[in-house]
Amino acid sequence: MTALDWIVLCATTAVIVGWGIARYRGARTMDGYLRSGNSLRWPTIGLSVMATQASAITFLSVPGQAYEDGMRFIQFYFGLPLAMIVVSAVFVPIYYRLKVYTAYEYLESRFDLKVRLLGAGLFLVSRGLAAGITIYAPAILLSAILGWPLHLTIVGIGVVVLLYTVVGGSEAVSQTQRQQMVVILAGMVATGFVAFGKLPAGVGLGDAVSLAGALGRVNAVDASFTFHDRYNLWSGLTGGFFLALAYFGTDQSQVGRYLGGKSVTESRLGLLFNGVFKIPMQAAILFIGVLVFVFHVFVAPPVFWNGPALAAARASADGPAIAVLEDRWAGDVEARRQAATAFMDAEHTGDTSAQNAARAELTAAQGRMDETRTLAKAAIHAAVPTAETKDADYIFLSFALANLPKGLLGLLVAVILAAAMSAVSAELTALASTATMDYYRRLVRPDADKRHTVRVSRLFTLGWGLLALAFASFASLVDNLIQAVNILGSLFYGTVLGIFMVAFFVKRVGATAVFWAALVTEASVFACFLFTDIGYLWFNVIGCFGVVGLASLLQAAGGSRRRLNPGSGAAG
Amino acid sequence: MSDDDAPVWTPGDPLLPVDSAPPGDPPPPIDAPPPFLGRWRNVYLALALTEATIIALLALLTILASGCAP
Numbered sequence: 001m002t003a004l005d006w007i008v009l010c011a012t013t014a015v016i017v018g019w020g021i022a023r024y025r026g027a028r029t030m031d032g033y034l035r036s037g038n039s040l041r042w043p044t045i046g047l048s049v050m051a052t053q054a055s056a057i058t059f060l061s062v063p064g065q066a067y068e069d070g071m072r073f074i075q076f077y078f079g080l081p082l083a084m085i086v087v088s089a090v091f092v093p094i095y096y097r098l099k100v101y102t103a104y105e106y107l108e109s110r111f112d113l114k115v116r117l118l119g120a121g122l123f124l125v126s127r128g129l130a131a132g133i134t135i136y137a138p139a140i141l142l143s144a145i146l147g148w149p150l151h152l153t154i155v156g157i158g159v160v161v162l163l164y165t166v167v168g169g170s171e172a173v174s175q176t177q178r179q180q181m182v183v184i185l186a187g188m189v190a191t192g193f194v195a196f197g198k199l200p201a202g203v204g205l206g207d208a209v210s211l212a213g214a215l216g217r218v219n220a221v222d223a224s225f226t227f228h229d230r231y232n233l234w235s236g237l238t239g240g241f242f243l244a245l246a247y248f249g250t251d252q253s254q255v256g257r258y259l260g261g262k263s264v265t266e267s268r269l270g271l272l273f274n275g276v277f278k279i280p281m282q283a284a285i286l287f288i289g290v291l292v293f294v295f296h297v298f299v300a301p302p303v304f305w306n307g308p309a310l311a312a313a314r315a316s317a318d319g320p321a322i323a324v325l326e327d328r329w330a331g332d333v334e335a336r337r338q339a340a341t342a343f344m345d346a347e348h349t350g351d352t353s354a355q356n357a358a359r360a361e362l363t364a365a366q367g368r369m370d371e372t373r374t375l376a377k378a379a380i381h382a383a384v385p386t387a388e389t390k391d392a393d394y395i396f397l398s399f400a401l402a403n404l405p406k407g408l409l410g411l412l413v414a415v416i417l418a419a420a421m422s423a424v425s426a427e428l429t430a431l432a433s434t435a436t437m438d439y440y441r442r443l444v445r446p447d448a449d450k451r452h453t454v455r456v457s458r459l460f461t462l463g464w465g466l467l468a469l470a471f472a473s474f475a476s477l478v479d480n481l482i483q484a485v486n487i488l489g490s491l492f493y494g495t496v497l498g499i500f501m502v503a504f505f506v507k508r509v510g511a512t513a514v515f516w517a518a519l520v521t522e523a524s525v526f527a528c529f530l531f532t533d534i535g536y537l538w539f540n541v542i543g544c545f546g547v548v549g550l551a552s553l554l555q556a557a558g559g560s561r562r563r564l565n566p567g568s569g570a571a572g
Numbered sequence: 573m574s575d576d577d578a579p580v581w582t583p584g585d586p587l588l589p590v591d592s593a594p595p596g597d598p599p600p601p602i603d604a605p606p607p608f609l610g611r612w613r614n615v616y617l618a619l620a621l622t623e624a625t626i627i628a629l630l631a632l633l634t635i636l637a638s639g640c641a642p
Binding site: 212213218 | 612615616619620622623626627630631633634636637638639
């Protein structure tokens with residue numbers, strides 16, 4: 001990075017962190033620290049909700065996903081707007097009416113303590129692990145840019161995030177997320193223009209889309225249906241709906257954002273804002289990945305994106321074998337470039353038969369490249385068994401480092417750091433709120449005054465932050481970060497959502513039935529994950545319907561209605 | 573007449589004075605449920621339609637870019 005990049009990076013980060021700390025270090029009340037003092041307006045809530053979900057992983061991993069697999073990942077978000085409608089209509093009024101600090105408090109008023117603790121516990125496990133992955137993504141970036149060891153950058157990011165989360169609490173997180181989201185959007189728009197501007201002369205936007213389409217990268221909607229396929233229209237609309245419903249309706253990191261709203265109306269508008277803009281934003285980020293792909297049709301990409309791992313393999317005893325594969329790769333890349341040029345020439349002249357022939361050659365060249373890359377990955381793994389061989393998350397990073405102009409690289413790094421800070425701090429605040437309100441204040445010190453509660457929340461924030469740092473050390477084991485974090489969520493979300501669905505809509509089911517149904521269903525979801533190849537989005541559907549169905553059966557079999565609390569059903 | 577001057581309602585009185593009831597439709601029963609989703613219904617409908625439009629546009633882009641357009 002140049003001096004200008006460093007200036008942009010340091011100034012942007014210092015302004016956001018400093019502003020958050022200076023303005024909200026006085027957040028000493030329980031309401032202010034845990035629920036933003038119920039002061040937030042809908043634009044802040046909307047941007048805060050988006051920033052919480054859009055972590056650094058989004059900006060590092062999603063373009064890489066598009067580069068490798070095309071735009072079909074967008075289908076993952078198709079259920080989100082519908083989920084926003086349900087959360088807005090059903091969940092928000094109930095939480096407001098009961099004046100809860102965490103979503104799980106509601107479970108005790110509807111069922112009993114053990115169901116509340118189970119819901120809170122499932123959240124703590126899943127979100128605690130995910131926070132580690134969220135810290136890991138920007139650490140990769142800083143490690144690559146600064147050349148520092150990865151564990152050092154993990155600690156560095158963790159310290160910055162912890163500092164202002166512990167000091168400022170929920171209100172600082174929500175308010176700084178607004179600035180962070182503005183920086184994030186500005187940075188991504190600028191990067192998109194640069195990626196487009198880097199295409200060779202004569203390659204317009206239409207050519208780029210045609211070329212990417214011919215190579216299967218503009219596969220945004222796939223209407224075919226299989227359970228094994230992770231992303232298609234149907235898994236997105238159903239599995240994605242249940243995942244989003246669980247995430248926005250029951251995950252405290254999101255519930256905490258909109259519970260800070262000034263009123264039900266402000267919270268609803270904030271959520272609907274997210275429903276409108278989420279799919280276009282993700283489509284734009286995926287499209288940046290597609291542009292990077294088209295750029296590398298004309299500018300040779302490396303056979304392996306993780307530069308340090310490739311260098312280590314070259315320097316190993318297997319170096320000659322790697323060199324042979326790199327030569328073969330160079331030939332494949334040149335063949336694809338020639339086929340792409342022929343394809344575009346045919347398109348410009350309107351020669352359909354020539355275009356079809358070029359399309360076939362293009363596809364064949366891409367197939368040979370994929371084959372060579374698979375061989376290279378295996379060779380690198382054999383040469384350096386300890387090297388990380390998952391490289392999709394390095395694709396966008398490599399492009400940015402090599403191609404962004406002075407200053408913009410600094411802004412992009414600031415974007416990714418801002419995204420990391422907003423997501424991690426929201427997660428830590430939610431973990432601390434849940435641990436404090438659902439466990440400590442409920443089980444250990446029910447008589448704790450508000451000042452003591454805030455102090456304990458700060459300590460829990462610190463504790464969860466340190467645990468997240470420890471988990472981050474294991475994140476290098478996963479294939480693709482954006483998928484890993486969503487698979488992790490899907491393992492737990494369906495069950496938690498099922499508990500809430502029973503609470504809202506199946507009034508005759510009591511606490512014991514839903515408790516055992518949730519435990520059995522959670523075990524079943526894990527069994528599906530370990531022993532079947534069902535696409536992970538379906539776990540959310542299986543978990544939700546499993547709890548609802550099994551709890552209803554258990555209740556019917558038991559015939560007991562003793563735990564009913566008829567006054568706390570769903571409300572519109 | 574200010575609100576303070578209004579006659580005090582007591583059990584047994586009609587819910588609205590006969591001469592102040594709007595002409596036409598009878599007043600709804602006092603415990604009638606609110607309309608489905610209330611005043612937010614049109615907002616939710618607009619969001620659902622926006623999403624359907626975005627998905628349709630993405631599907632069109634997919635078809636055109638794949639070269640399978642008629």
